Amino acid sequence: MLKIAVDAMGGDNAPVEIVKGALAALDEREDFMLVFTGDENLVKAELAKYKYDASRVDVRHCTEVVTNDDIPTSAVRRKRDSSLVVGLKMLKEDENVGGFVSAGPTGALFAGGVMYLGRIKGVMRPALCPGVPNVRVGQTLLCDCGANAECKPAYLAQFGLMASAYARILGVEEPRVGLLSNGTEEHKGDPLHQEAHALLKEMKGVRFVGNVEGRDLMYGDVDVVVSDGFSGNIALKSAEGCGKAVSALLNQEFKKSLFSKISYLFVRGKINKLKSVLDYARIGGTLFLGLKSIVVKSHGASKARSITPSVVQAVDAYRGNLIQKIEEAFAAAGVSGSEGE
Amino acid sequence: MLKIAVDAMGGDNAPVEIVKGALAALDEREDFMLVFTGDENLVKAELAKYKYDASRVDVRHCTEVVTNDDIPTSAVRRKRDSSLVVGLKMLKEDENVGGFVSAGPTGALFAGGVMYLGRIKGVMRPALCPGVPNVRVGQTLLCDCGANAECKPAYLAQFGLMASAYARILGVEEPRVGLLSNGTEEHKGDPLHQEAHALLKEMKGVRFVGNVEGRDLMYGDVDVVVSDGFSGNIALKSAEGCGKAVSALLNQEFKKSLFSKISYLFVRGKINKLKSVLDYARIGGTLFLGLKSIVVKSHGASKARSITPSVVQAVDAYRGNLIQKIEEAFAAAGVSGSEGE
Numbered sequence: 148m149l150k151i152a153v154d155a156m157g158g159d160n161a162p163v164e165i166v167k168g169a170l171a172a173l174d175e176r177e178d179f180m181l182v183f184t185g186d187e188n189l190v191k192a193e194l195a196k197y198k199y200d201a202s203r204v205d206v207r208h209c210t211e212v213v214t215n216d217d218i219p220t221s222a223v224r225r226k227r228d229s230s231l232v233v234g235l236k237m238l239k240e241d242e243n244v245g246g247f248v249s250a251g252p253t254g255a256l257f258a259g260g261v262m263y264l265g266r267i268k269g270v271m272r273p274a275l276c277p278g279v280p281n282v283r284v285g286q287t288l289l290c291d292c293g294a295n296a297e298c299k300p301a302y303l304a305q306f307g308l309m310a311s312a313y314a315r316i317l318g319v320e321e322p323r324v325g326l327l328s329n330g331t332e333e334h335k336g337d338p339l340h341q342e343a344h345a346l347l348k349e350m351k352g353v354r355f356v357g358n359v360e361g362r363d364l365m366y367g368d369v370d371v372v373v374s375d376g377f378s379g380n381i382a383l384k385s386a387e388g389c390g391k392a393v394s395a396l397l398n399q400e401f402k403k404s405l406f407s408k409i410s411y412l413f414v415r416g417k418i419n420k421l422k423s424v425l426d427y428a429r430i431g432g433t434l435f436l437g438l439k440s441i442v443v444k445s446h447g448a449s450k451a452r453s454i455t456p457s458v459v460q461a462v463d464a465y466r467g468n469l470i471q472k473i474e475e476a477f478a479a480a481g482v483s484g485s486e487g488e
Numbered sequence: 489m490l491k492i493a494v495d496a497m498g499g500d501n502a503p504v505e506i507v508k509g510a511l512a513a514l515d516e517r518e519d520f521m522l523v524f525t526g527d528e529n530l531v532k533a534e535l536a537k538y539k540y541d542a543s544r545v546d547v548r549h550c551t552e553v554v555t556n557d558d559i560p561t562s563a564v565r566r567k568r569d570s571s572l573v574v575g576l577k578m579l580k581e582d583e584n585v586g587g588f589v590s591a592g593p594t595g596a597l598f599a600g601g602v603m604y605l606g607r608i609k610g611v612m613r614p615a616l617c618p619g620v621p622n623v624r625v626g627q628t629l630l631c632d633c634g635a636n637a638e639c640k641p642a643y644l645a646q647f648g649l650m651a652s653a654y655a656r657i658l659g660v661e662e663p664r665v666g667l668l669s670n671g672t673e674e675h676k677g678d679p680l681h682q683e684a685h686a687l688l689k690e691m692k693g694v695r696f697v698g699n700v701e702g703r704d705l706m707y708g709d710v711d712v713v714v715s716d717g718f719s720g721n722i723a724l725k726s727a728e729g730c731g732k733a734v735s736a737l738l739n740q741e742f743k744k745s746l747f748s749k750i751s752y753l754f755v756r757g758k759i760n761k762l763k764s765v766l767d768y769a770r771i772g773g774t775l776f777l778g779l780k781s782i783v784v785k786s787h788g789a790s791k792a793r794s795i796t797p798s799v800v801q802a803v804d805a806y807r808g809n810l811i812q813k814i815e816e817a818f819a820a821a822g823v824s825g826s827e828g829e
Binding site: 281282293296297327328329330335336337338340360361362363364365366376377378380381382383384385386387388389390391392393395396397400401407410411413414417420421424425 | 622623634637638668669670671676677678679681701702703704705706707717718719721722723724725726727728729730731732733734736737738741742748751752754755758761762765766
């Protein structure tokens with residue numbers, strides 16, 4: 148049976164919310180099981196709170212935790228018995244383990260992923276690919292959004308290829324790909340983005356529609372937004388920040404007086420619908436593209452309700468043959484290249 | 489009397505909304521007059537619709553218009569009798585003209601500003617500095633947001649200095665300045681941002697609080713966000729796009745049924761308050777920092793209600809001695825440098 152490893156100790160709300168959220172994923176997808184990595188006593192104490200099919204849950208005891216205070220690259224080397232490293236090693240060594248979900252530190256998870264799993268042949272730089280909620284109540288994939296602050300044009304072209312493969316697994320037959328720039332005209336941007344534009348235009352397997360702007364992230368007219376990791380991160384956090392600001396303002400407004408509270412009853416459904424459109428948690432975590440296995444990073448502040456879709460995401464990516472699809476896309480596009488630069 | 493030149497022909501809604509909005513600014517500030525640049529017949533036909541103090545309004549006839557289809561640099565050279573170029577030349581030649589407001593094409597206005605007005609001594613690169621509405625119902629200045637897609641570290645340090653001078657005129661005594669990056673830690677970002685971080689830390693006259701992220705644009709914990717023009721543009725449009733998406737979703741939800749429409753009556757005040765917090769128009773236009781005179785770019789789609797605060801912004805920046813304040817800040821910080829790189 149397919150196994151999904153879950154880092155029970157990573158994130159602000161571990162293990163309580165991690166265990167709760169992962170167990171809920173068992174109801175969402177069939178024929179897979181969870182293997183929690185972490186302190187056995189703590190995990191089992193959480194598991195004891197719920198009813199679940201015991202044949203679908205296992206625990207792999209380990210003693211260490213990688214935290215935000217650790218230096219990513221050295222932590223994944225040193226803390227070999229951490230829930231994060233043990234999960235990655237299971238993914239590498241046990242062929243039944245198809246994916247790993249962690250709400251631990253992004254930098255360490257990424258560094259560990261590259262170190263223990265390695266890159267798909269031809270991939271110059273693995274990348275972070277979150278889904279941004281758009282107004283069509285779908286998601287726009289943003290790749291890269293932070294792994295590579297410095298990029299070369301060829302990296303960006305590869306991000307387009309990898310994210311397109313993932314978008315197809317999510318059900319978009321011919322994903323439209325835009326390049327994030329400071330204007331829609333072809334000549335916009337710095338030389339990096341001008342050259343990336345030219346490469347994306349020629350890239351087989353990428354349906355490139357040209358430059359897009361920050362606002363296009365949420366409009367849903369493209370399925371994939373390609374970006375260098377620096378500005379992708381800024382775009383994501385700017386949009387996310389605005390969404391959070393809106394939710395906070397709405398809560399504040401409707402808590403001011405008794406009349407406000409009563410009027411809220413009449414519009415609660417609409418307000419909640421708006422919040423759910425803006426809600427990143429409904430989409431799951433951030434998939435790492437370009438590694439030889441499936442790794443999903445869930446937000447460090449994840450509650451159960453965002454762990455559940457992250458686990459589902461790992462199951463679906465595995466069953467959609469994400470790794471093979473990326474390999475095929477690279478072969479078809481004639482992208483082999485060196486493993487390094 | 490102080491004169492503010494207004495490009496009556498620039499933008500999607502010229503001259504109708506431009507004339508209407510500028511006239512409304514006469515009620516907001518005393519002792520200044522408007523000089524509209526543009527087709528005299530068209531402008532006078534609009535003016536005829538309103539009651540206003542005729543001693544405070546003048547028209548400077550000209551025959552051409554710079555449009556979005558023009559190539560910026562050549563248009564400002566060739567179209568010497570355009571409302572945009574005539575406005576800039578008045579600003580240069582008539583010492584009573586203290587500012588110029590235009591909703592015309594940004595690129596042309598910027599190129600024309602550099603060409604006809606020149607840069608303040610020591611300024612390497614003029615920059616665009618819009619205010620982003622934040623949840624404290626104030627504004628966060630973002631500099632640069634698009635004039636310079638390619639930057640050097642020293643440009644970014646200067647953006648911090650110039651925007652701080654402007655924030656003081658807006659009433660912030662000790663503006664807090666953040667550097668837009670892909671993480672708050674000092675080591676985050678590419679070499680450009682790492683070096684800019686080091687320069688800002690040492691820059692006299694800048695109260696540097698470190699790196700900030702995209703979400704900080706709308707939280708209001710800093711008064712100035714320094715950015716390269718490429719990622720600043722992306723941050724602005726990502727936040728703006730989210731705000732527009734929210735407004736569109738709210739409108740859509742409350743128009744669905746009669747019950748929705750009735751329930752809307754109870755919450756209209758709150759919804760409008762939310763929209764007004766997110767509203768860029770309340771803040772005015774984008775000030776160009778680093779030119780020898782005050783130029784305010786109003787959004788191309790500006791309606792009267794965003795032209796009014798743009799004119800007010802020009803009056804206030806002039807009366808706050810913006811240009812001298814920037815010169816003084818540069819002198820105090822020991823930034824003289826060459827005029828070029």
